[in-house]
Amino acid sequence: MSSDEKSWILDTLQELIAINSVNPANDGPGEKEKCDYLERLIKSWGFKVKRYSPKDDKGIERPSLIVRVAGKDQSKTVWIIAHVDTVAPGDLSRWDSNPFELRVEEIDDDVKVYGRGVNDNGVGIMSCLLLLRRIKNDSLVPNYNLAIAFFADEEAGSRYGMYWILENTDEFKKGDFAIVPDAGNEAGDWVEIAEKGILWMKIIVEGKQAHSSMPHLGKNAHLHSMQFNHALYERLHEKFSDENELFEPSWSTFQPTKKELNVEGINTIPGNDVVYWDARVLPRYTIEEVLEEIKAFSRAYAHLQGVNIQVETVMAEGASSVNPESWIVKSLQTSVSNVLGIKPRLIGIGGGTFAGILRKRGIESVVWSVQNEKSAHQVNEWELMSSYLKTANVFHNLFF
Ligand SMILES: [Zn+2]
Incomplete structure (x- = not known):
């Protein structure tokens, strides 16, 4: 046979x-x-x-x-x-x-x-x-x-x-x-x-477009997006830090992944910047509490920096x-x-x-x-x- x-x-x-x-x-x-x-x-x-x-x-x-x-x-x-x-x-x-x-x-x-x-x-x-x-x-x-x-x-x-x-x-x-x-x-x-639970997100940072020689007339969405997403990365790993040895890796993971094109030209301050995230969350946390934390964190950042941040769920599975x-x-x-x-x-x-x-x-x-x-x-x-x-x-x- x-x-x-x-x-x-x-x-x-x-x-x-x-x-x-x-x-x-x-x-x-x-x-x-x-x-x-x-x-x-x-x-x-x-x-x-x-x-x-x-x-x-x-x-x-x-x-x-x-x-x-x-x-x-x-x-x-x-x-x-x-x-x-x-x-x-x-x-x-x-x-x-x-x-x-x-x-x-x-x-x-x-x-x-x-x-x-x-x-x-x-x-x-x-x-x-x-x-x-x-x-x-x-x-x-x-x-x-x-x-x-x-x-x-x-x-x-x-x-x-x-x-x-x-x-x-x-x-x-x-x-x-x-x-x-x-x-x-x-x-x-x-x-x-x-x-683990999966959360795919789209995070849109909105600033104000301008000529890149005159940045003070705009609000650089790309710069704010980098700062915000990096701070979010630190925040999520700190807040949801428990480990479970059944899993490899044993911790929850939060990764910014895909990036949309913001502007065509090098000489343009982007008014809009879009980054996607893929989070894999241990069973001890719910997707809802992770999303809640992300939204609260983005509201605080947006308020402080005078930009607008939208968090959209692309896919969520507990x-x-x-x-x-x-x-x-x-x-x-x-x-x-x-x-x-x-x-x-x-x-x-x-x-x-x-x-x-x-x-x-x-x-x-x-x-x-x-x-x-x-x-x-x-x-x-x-x-x-x-x-x-x-x-x-x-x-x-x-x-x-
Ligand atoms: Zn397959």
Whole structure:
């Protein structure tokens, strides 16, 4: 079975990677063509595939697929959820090969594959496909109901994927369990059971535009923005300084990230300056109290300096966690031990997976897979053949 699976993995990956599924938020074509491929393949194995195809605000079809396999014990449903979209390839000159053409490298005892999406979320997609293929080839019946999902739009906030499904369908039921193979490491020795809260903000500082030779006639929004954002950075780290060793890093993080163009000309004092922040907050703080602090701090600064500061929330998702004694945590730990011979430890991360969204809706969820943890979203994205197989083998152990 194993060598047959290896050549099947390479053939299938080659076709999958050749289909560009970059998220439209990164100016890509989206998930349609890759979902067409997956749907055809899975249907050819005799499974029913449910397809949801909402259109986004650009009019692009954003399909998600769900495949259900009835289990011996119908009282439990366990989801495995992968995502079909990818981030953009980035600077093509820094890739050693075409990101949309699978490159294969034989290494000691393994095969290394390169291409956009081989890791994120190729590990999720390929492990789910392997599981379905084994079910079909060996007429397996899972111990519990199995629900496999291939979702759209994970890389840009899941509005047309996970959130759309939750808002417009009743696919997910309270009491279901979920595994999200969208993060992990090469050893497969941790299971993620908690996520920090996420707050994305847009901070607009308004001053007064002027010629840069006459700064006294204006109010330099860029200068105030730098001063304000730096002071805010210090303030937030000081105020929300608790640590929690479950997480890496163990503290809350507050980072100014994206910067909008303020003026075209070097000789213009900017009247407006826009900076975005990405904050990842430990569960012991609420997103609301962090926002409250930011707003109070900005009011005080604006008042003192005679500028106007607006704080807008771009995205907010509270922290989440699942009980370490939960059935799904224990079962997955046991399967990892059975297959890989290691006892995985429990960890928390900076947040942002499907598991965080589902936990808050009564679906106990864990994040686990075997994958390299260095190459997601990078140029020369790579993965090992063994990662797909080990991830699938652990799922196999859990379900059969
Ligand atoms: Zn991902």
